[in-house]
Amino acid sequence: xxxxxxxxxxxxxxxxxxIVAVLWILAALATLVSVYAIYVTNSAIAVAASGDAVIADPxxxxxxxxxxxxxxxxxxxxxxxxxxFTARAGxxxxxxxxxxxxxxIDLNAAPKTLLAGLLVGxxxxxxxxxxxxxxxxxxxTPIAAQGVDVDPENSLYRTAGLNYMPRHAPFTxxxxxxxxxxxxxxxxxxxxxxxTVFSGKAEVDVIDAAPxxxxxxxxxxxxxxxxxxxxxxxxxxxxxxxxxFLAGAGPGGAAADVGKSFRVGVRVAFNNGRRSAAxxxxxxxxxxxxxxxxxxxxxxxxxxxxxxxxFGRR
Numbered sequence: 001x002x003x004x005x006x007x008x009x010x011x012x013x014x015x016x017x018x019i020v021a022v023l024w025i026l027a028a029l030a031t032l033v034s035v036y037a038i039y040v041t042n043s044a045i046a047v048a049a050s051g052d053a054v055i056a057d058p059x060x061x062x063x064x065x066x067x068x069x070x071x072x073x074x075x076x077x078x079x080x081x082x083x084x085f086t087a088r089a090g091x092x093x094x095x096x097x098x099x100x101x102x103x104x105i106d107l108n109a110a111p112k113t114l115l116a117g118l119l120v121g122x123x124x125x126x127x128x129x130x131x132x133x134x135x136x137x138x139x140x141t142p143i144a145a146q147g148v149d150v151d152p153e154n155s156l157y158r159t160a161g162l163n164y165m166p167r168h169a170p171f172t173x174x175x176x177x178x179x180x181x182x183x184x185x186x187x188x189x190x191x192x193x194x195x196t197v198f199s200g201k202a203e204v205d206v207i208d209a210a211p212x213x214x215x216x217x218x219x220x221x222x223x224x225x226x227x228x229x230x231x232x233x234x235x236x237x238x239x240x241x242x243x244x245f246l247a248g249a250g251p252g253g254a255a256a257d258v259g260k261s262f263r264v265g266v267r268v269a270f271n272n273g274r275r276s277a278a279x280x281x282x283x284x285x286x287x288x289x290x291x292x293x294x295x296x297x298x299x300x301x302x303x304x305x306x307x308x309x310x311f312g313r314r
Contacts, residue, residue: 056268056276059089060299063096063266064280068292071098071262071284081208081258091271101261101281102205104196105213107177108140108170111202114253117216122190135182139166157181171197173296196261198281198295203255206246207237219249260284261295 066087071079084097105118112133119129138153148154154165160181171177174195177188194213204213206228215225228245231237237245239256246254261283268276278299282292 055090055092056270057299059092059094059268060266060276060278062089063087063094063268064264064278064282064294066094067096067098067262067264067266068282068284072291076257076260079258081205093269095267095269097265098262100205100208100258101196101199101263102201102203102255102257102259103208103210103213104194104199105204105216106199106201107136107174107195107197109200109202112137113218114202114204114216117218117220118191118194118213119187121212121215122187124184124187132183132187135180136177139168139176139180140170142168173197196263196281198261198283199259200261201255201259203253205258206242206254207232207239208258217246217249217253221248224248260286 066085070083070085074080081100081103082098084095087094087096105114107115112130115133115136116126116129119132120126124132135153135156143151148165157165162181164179166180167176174192174197177183177192177195178185180188194210204217206214206217211225211229214220214228215222224245228237228242231241231245242254261281263279263281265279266277270276276299278297280294280298281296283295284292
């Protein structure tokens with residue numbers, strides 16, 4: 001083989017090696033570009049989500065304020081117990097719903113009969129329901145300091161091996177019901193959407209309450225509940241006609257007005273498809289420097305709030 005031929009083969013081999021190396025470099029660069037593109041895309045999404053979250057907070061607050069404004073625009077005798085409306089704010093659509101807390105049973109104010117009636121409606125026997133209601137009442141009832149060691153309710157918690165005693169003071173939140181000893185968890189789970197600690201009323205607002213709450217009233221029958229719900233759906237139920245429906249039930253249990261505590265749900269829908277939601281309980285004071293007070297607030301982004309608008313007439 002000639003020297004020229006050997007040189008040509010060596011050059012060809014060198015060129016092939018260079019081409020392979022270049023292809024490897026190009027492939028590596030392509031991979032880096034792809035990784036960088038994914039990083040930039042994810043960063044942009046994260047920034048957009050963060051931006052929506054930042055914008056959502058004041059929009060939710062604005063929705064609560066709009067609900068408070070509508071409620072404050074009515075006198076006590078004509079103030080609606082429930083309602084829903086929408087509002088547009090820039091690139092977002094707000095859906096706002098409100099309902100009086102008097103539509104729920106107050107754990108701190110309701111009598112034993114009302115609590116037991118709710119438990120019976122969720123499957124407890126009348127005897128067991130009375131016992132469970134006793135535990136709830138005992139949790140919120142103060143006792144003298146000298147009676148702590150002999151209190152039978154405290155003994156129940158000690159026997160169960162719990163490291164806490166009944167509060168013997170008002171419930172601070174409805175979810176505190178989980179701490180009450182002796183009530184089956186399945187019943188607590190069913191009760192929670194229908195109880196509150198914010199209405200301050202021993203009675204319930206029958207006009208705006210869920211059928212499960214209405215059925216808990218003393219002396220209530222399925223026929224009376226059905227008649228009330230039918231009249232409400234037809235738009236013929238009001239405070240003047242309500243006593244006629246309750247004539248067959250026992251006395252008391254029905255609130256005379258909607259009260260001043262309201263649950264407000266706000267859902268924010270952005271044009272880009274993202275969602276945010278929050279639920280607040282507000283109190284409309286009789287007077288004072290502020291138009292309303294926030295008693296409770298829970299929120300979430302992208303639907304993590306547990307159905308904030310699902311507290312209407314179930």
